[in-house]
Amino acid sequence: MLSILVINSKGGSGKTTLSTNLASYYASRKFRTTILDYDPQGSCLQWLRVRPGHTGTIHGANAAPPKGASTLHNLQKWVPVGTEVLVIDAPSGTRGLLLQEMVRRSNYIVVPVVPSPIDIHATADFIRDLLHLGGASSAKTRIAVVANRLRSDSPSREALESFLASLKLPYLTSISDSDNYLRAAGKGLGVFEMDEADTASERLEYLPILKWLDGQEINNRTSDIDTNVVNMDDSRKFAVQRAAVKAWHSPIMRKAQR
Numbered sequence: 001m002l003s004i005l006v007i008n009s010k011g012g013s014g015k016t017t018l019s020t021n022l023a024s025y026y027a028s029r030k031f032r033t034t035i036l037d038y039d040p041q042g043s044c045l046q047w048l049r050v051r052p053g054h055t056g057t058i059h060g061a062n063a064a065p066p067k068g069a070s071t072l073h074n075l076q077k078w079v080p081v082g083t084e085v086l087v088i089d090a091p092s093g094t095r096g097l098l099l100q101e102m103v104r105r106s107n108y109i110v111v112p113v114v115p116s117p118i119d120i121h122a123t124a125d126f127i128r129d130l131l132h133l134g135g136a137s138s139a140k141t142r143i144a145v146v147a148n149r150l151r152s153d154s155p156s157r158e159a160l161e162s163f164l165a166s167l168k169l170p171y172l173t174s175i176s177d178s179d180n181y182l183r184a185a186g187k188g189l190g191v192f193e194m195d196e197a198d199t200a201s202e203r204l205e206y207l208p209i210l211k212w213l214d215g216q217e218i219n220n221r222t223s224d225i226d227t228n229v230v231n232m233d234d235s236r237k238f239a240v241q242r243a244a245v246k247a248w249h250s251p252i253m254r255k256a257q258r
Helices: 015-028 043-049 096-104 117-131 157-166 179-186 200-213 224-228 234-247 249-257
Strands: 002-006 033-037 058-062 085-089 108-113 142-150 171-176
Touching (some): 015 033, 015 085, 015 179, 108 157, 142 200
Parallel strands (some): 033 058
16 A cells, blocks of 8 residues: 655645645546545545545545544554555644654655745754654655745745755655645645646646655656756647656556555
8 A cells, every 4th residue: 555644743834735636646546545634624524525526536534633642543443445545644743652653654755845934944843853753764664855835936935945955855846836726625626637738737746746656766856857848838848748747647556556
């Protein structure tokens, strides 16, 4: 089973958007997909409630620990037998035994970070805790970071990218603060389930994450796919983006089925 933990101790980092787009991607490819929503606000579950019936099925579970609880208890209580892809949406402020168990039960960890000095500082502390207190440094779990909700005119963009590049972790991609993510969320969809012509840029932003989850090494933020679309006119850029998205479907499917 492919188990993906989306986590950052800082609230507002876009964990739910990342979780729902990853889950909907795999579900749209007919994989048995489950979302475990550990956030007391239940944002992923709210998203599932408005999800159209004709889309790929995603099992959702309210896994938020009762107030005062520190462990996940029996994971199988929430995960249906035969689940191929498990996406865990972690709550803000996760620490201690809860953090350790989430790390232990994940194959991959994605840490989204938004461009603000407060978030950068908090994420630096969290990654330290994740590696040491959470046990990720001694586990087989792979960890990567993602710049999230990034605007081209953000005054903290350069600081964020410098910070992420300085970490001894793969820096996968920059995800924009696009209205298409809001539109998709409002419909219970992911960007890979919306019109391809309208979401080509957003799909391209997610490709390095999907590539990494497929076991491909990412050495820096810019993938070979990204460089192929630089300085192209819009029609050629869309053609490359569409081909790149389709090119990764088969290897990702093989990975999830293993």
